[in-house]
Amino acid sequence: MSTPQVPQNPGEETTDLSKRYDIPLGLAHTTMQALKDRIKVHYDLASDYYLKLWGEHIHHGYWPTAASKATESKETAQLNLIHLLLTTAAVTNEAVQVEAASHATAATAADTGTAVPIAVANDTHVASTERTPQHPLRILDVGCGVGGTTRYLAKVLGAQVTGITISGKQVQIAQRLSRAAAITKSGGNVLSNDEGVVLNRADGATETDAEFITIGEKGGQVKFVELDAEKMGEYFTAEAGDAQGFDVVWISEALSHFPNKALFFQNAHRLLRPGGKLVLADWFKAEELGEGVFDADIKPIEDGMLLPPLCTQQDYVNLATTAGLQVLGGPKDISLDVSKTWDISWSLIQNPSLWAFAFSQGRDGIAFLQAFRAMRRGYANGSFRYAVMAFSKNA
Numbered sequence: 001m002s003t004p005q006v007p008q009n010p011g012e013e014t015t016d017l018s019k020r021y022d023i024p025l026g027l028a029h030t031t032m033q034a035l036k037d038r039i040k041v042h043y044d045l046a047s048d049y050y051l052k053l054w055g056e057h058i059h060h061g062y063w064p065t066a067a068s069k070a071t072e073s074k075e076t077a078q079l080n081l082i083h084l085l086l087t088t089a090a091v092t093n094e095a096v097q098v099e100a101a102s103h104a105t106a107a108t109a110a111d112t113g114t115a116v117p118i119a120v121a122n123d124t125h126v127a128s129t130e131r132t133p134q135h136p137l138r139i140l141d142v143g144c145g146v147g148g149t150t151r152y153l154a155k156v157l158g159a160q161v162t163g164i165t166i167s168g169k170q171v172q173i174a175q176r177l178s179r180a181a182a183i184t185k186s187g188g189n190v191l192s193n194d195e196g197v198v199l200n201r202a203d204g205a206t207e208t209d210a211e212f213i214t215i216g217e218k219g220g221q222v223k224f225v226e227l228d229a230e231k232m233g234e235y236f237t238a239e240a241g242d243a244q245g246f247d248v249v250w251i252s253e254a255l256s257h258f259p260n261k262a263l264f265f266q267n268a269h270r271l272l273r274p275g276g277k278l279v280l281a282d283w284f285k286a287e288e289l290g291e292g293v294f295d296a297d298i299k300p301i302e303d304g305m306l307l308p309p310l311c312t313q314q315d316y317v318n319l320a321t322t323a324g325l326q327v328l329g330g331p332k333d334i335s336l337d338v339s340k341t342w343d344i345s346w347s348l349i350q351n352p353s354l355w356a357f358a359f360s361q362g363r364d365g366i367a368f369l370q371a372f373r374a375m376r377r378g379y380a381n382g383s384f385r386y387a388v389m390a391f392s393k394n395a
């Protein structure tokens, strides 16, 4: 890709609201711990708003075709992204194919009148990751938000999925939403309920919030833990022992928040079972950006979105392979097919009470909303990128 030029009109598409709340750029991150504290506060405060405005998935939508861009909702597009990740990493089963195909119907009907599984199109390495009743697929969803993906994976794969997030508030919301979604009953005992501090299990033992909630008809399970991902290596090794290991470590739009990305890849390698897979979606800067473009496009994103210095896609590949992982799929750059996310988001936040709320949270709140405009600019200029990729651990 050629180096993007300094944008001619970096302040394009301001609105009256965004102009009223303009802020000077750049609150330097004093220490990485201070940055993590700000990230935690941000998600503790903003997660109810995310849920209301953007739904249970706090990630981009993926609109892979012209028809999907014209017709598909953000909710469908967010599931499209999950399907793309599943197929990029070859974590797929019949249920996933059926779900993907049903989501593709609307996208393709206008063009061809036939349904094509969009998540499968153009992807390599499609094979199945076996799951048996004795051993449900064990997945670790790192930086799980309010658990939208965690629940979805449990539902379509019948997997046992553990979500971790640095935000205690997100854990509470994720547990509440999961209990509401739970349908499994056993022996007349309700396994999960809406209040559910203590739940009765069929075997008579009690189940606390820290334990799995059964979800979906395939017997998938979810649980959520408030945990700084930098500690996940010791935490899960102590909990399960190295022998068990996860089949899949999943990380969607969270790694860009982590100060120590090398440590994440080392921990992923440590926690995966031999043959296990790391599945990843994230935000990147383009290769070889000039200073002008970097300052105009990338800095406001790092600032407002609470990110340590953004990496390139190749940086992640290098870190993963240094940690002992093999490239399994991607990197697949889908910037052009996800950028619509920020057109929708920018229009969703044109609401005075939202800006007033952000203002009441201090500078970080306003910088966050202002960064939405920077995201659109970065995508338009090609300086800001989005990609998915997958890695495997030697069997």
Ligand SMILES: C[S@@+](CC[C@H](N)C(=O)[O-])C[C@H]1O[C@@H](n2cnc3c(N)ncnc32)[C@H](O)[C@@H]1O
Pocket (backbone or CB within 6 Å): 036, 039, 043, 056, 057, 058, 059, 142, 143, 144, 145, 146, 148, 149, 164, 165, 166, 167, 170, 227, 228, 229, 230, 251, 252, 253, 254, 257, 258
């Ligand atoms: C943009 S949201 C993505 C949520 C979710 N993965 C999804 O795709 O819907 C980023 C998530 O990363 C989490 N996060 C950021 N830094 C973290 C850290 N150090 N440890 C654990 N979670 C972290 C946040 O709490 C939040 O849940």
